[in-house]
Amino acid sequence: MSAGAPHTPLPRPDGDILRAEYVTMRFGGLVAIDGLSFSARRGEITAIIGPNGAGKTTVFNCITGFYKPTAGRIALAHGAQSAFEALPDLTASGRQWKAAPGGALFLLERMEGYQIARTARVARTFQNIRLFGGMTVLENLLVAQHNALNAASGFTIGALLGLKSYARAQAEAIDRAAYWLKETGLLGRADDPAGDLPYGAQRRLEIARAMCTSPVLLCLDEPAAGLNPRESAGLNEFLLKIRDEHALSILLIEHDMGVVMGISDRIVVLDYGRKIAEGTPAGIRADPKVIAAYLGVEDNEVEEAEAEAGL
């Protein structure tokens, strides 16, 4: 499927998976995100776009626990939408997460980065690819399954004794890795060092590695950066496929408008750390505030545009 081609969505579970409310991130005097509220819907691709320095990656770092937001709340629900009903209780309790009707609810701003990946099952990729370059492609995907494997190895003791159960768990992990390698077209390079792959393949490997953690929410930070048009069309197709086949919700930062407009279900537009628009691709494309943020405005229209943008 090429970028922008019509796509018939499958019936998807309804409701939000992630709600960010009044999230603010300050670095000293610099306000990187300013009272941002948005939600990502279950089983959809939500794109976050905006000019350079708008705070997109900062939002990602807050969601995935690399930064602690200065203020605000980021809630993630597993299971049914009704899980959000537990939000006031959970917030008041001071705990990181609790089981809720029909699933579980997590407050990500209270959790460590690794807990967000392990317990809340939010996976991410990075703007500047972060692979384990000296390890093979397969090993990269095995590291991603660390927590499951570590438990299966009896916290190393079983692996040290060479137990059969661990060997089985490892074989399963390799099968799972092989599945994702096949999906991303990297099966033939499974035993090559990850640092030896071409750029496009490294981007795909990073997504495959994130998928090996079995996430419910996948955060992709500029997955199409540096890809040629053919590769980015392939990426579109791949993202739509994993969204539909694995009931995955995707949060996407991207500058490549072909990718954003082609696959996003909803788009959130940031500028100077604030949300300036939110809606469907068609709506965003026509939004004057978005056009002004991206292309700028004539001098004589500045005040008009600012008034419109609520500044």
Next chain:
Amino acid sequence: MTGIAEPGVVAECEATGVMRQGATSAARDAGIAILLALALFGSLVGLRTDPANGGLAVTVHLAKAAGLAAAVAAVRFLFDVLIWRPLDGGRTLAFTARLSARAKLPAIIAALAIGAALYAKGGLRTSLIEWASGQSWLAGTLTDLLTFACIAAFLAILAMAAARALRLFLALLSKDPVGKVPEVLTDKFGREFPAALLAIAVLLPFLIAGPQQRYAVDTATQILIYIMLGWGLNVVVGLAGLLDLGYVAFYAVGAYTYALISTELGWSFWVCLPLAGLFAALWGMTLGFPVLRLRGDYLAIVTLAFGEIIRIVLINWQSFTGGPNGINRIPRPTFFGLPFERSANPSFHSFFGLDYNPAYRIIFLYYVILGLALLTNFATLRLRRAPIGRAWEALREDEIACRSLGINTVATKLSAFAIGGMFGGFAGAFFSARQGFISPESFTFTESALVLAIVVLGGLGSQLGVVIAAVVLVGGAERFRELQDYRMLIFGLSMVAVMIWRPRGLMAGRTPSAFLHEARTISGSFVKEGRG
């Protein structure tokens, strides 16, 4: 060159022309080198003042100077032709290219075999001794070193051949001899090297007899302690990428644990050994907690400080550790309760009906450390393939990516410190049991630096590299004992040389911990050193 000549012939003529040109200019350079060398050696070596009836007389040693100059010229010529003057795109002169492609290994083996045979006949040794004219340290060291190298190479090749023969035998006995035998035959000869090393290590006490035995086994024990320390530190530095300059602290904790418990409570070595490992691992955790936030150089400095803290506490806590006087009369390990003393009853020799021989204890200690080191190696190899080992290596490669995959980096780093420290603790307990006396002087920063040098020189993360580096550094230090402080100079130079020619250590490649189709060694250039 005429237009009628075929292209292949033209190319050949050109190549021959370039070769001849290369050889000519190499010969000219060698000529200049011989002149310079003569000018230098002529006065330095060629002239000597000797005491002669009441005064001094100048004697001329022209042959010696000329010989040295000729050697310089020959080396210069060979370097020029073989190494510095690659032809069209990295190809050296035709015959070296052919040599390196097909005959390198057989040539080396043949040269070593000839060397060993000559040595065995005694001819080479005598001529060497004559050449180096007796009295100087050079004669002893050089011939000893050559002897050692020849015997070691000879033994290694013998053991490798034996291992190959064993593999062939097993392949013949296997279910699928037709498939397996050619595989064994075409395998690279070097594949058996670790097995050969192991065989030599196991048989060592029986390979050397006579008055040399005690010294050889003692030295081998010393080397094995450092191999074990190197393997332990390899977990921290090589796998997890945490630069630890205070590794000696674990060694000290292990040594003092055994020394104190055995002298105060009278517990046996085999009970104290796990305790020593446990305490060292606990120290690793204690060290780990405060330094977790630090990376790179800062981590290195703090680990260095922790190593010194241990030593200074040992010196100053006189009532508990004996202070600078150390602890003596530490009980020796026993063989299932049988001591090795002459007077004890029952003792090892009386129980087995042997005559008393002090060598028994030396050999027993050697096997104890060999067993401990092999255990360390086995555990490390298993750990590398366990999830925790892969997490260590992932941590070395990229800590942020690790966190994004749900790996608890704090626990992973602590486990690396704890396990690396535990192996250091085992080695320490053995050290104090072997010495019978320990004092803080044995646990200075130099020890940490030496173990780190072994790991870095061997190649970060490489088990075999640690063995080679420990044999070279510790065995070499023993060999060059006559040189006193100059040997540190030599080590410095050799380290610089290794870092220039093999910047990732002697065994730079990394073996993957799992594979889908086939396991291929990963070039060291992809592997990161880690930043803490």
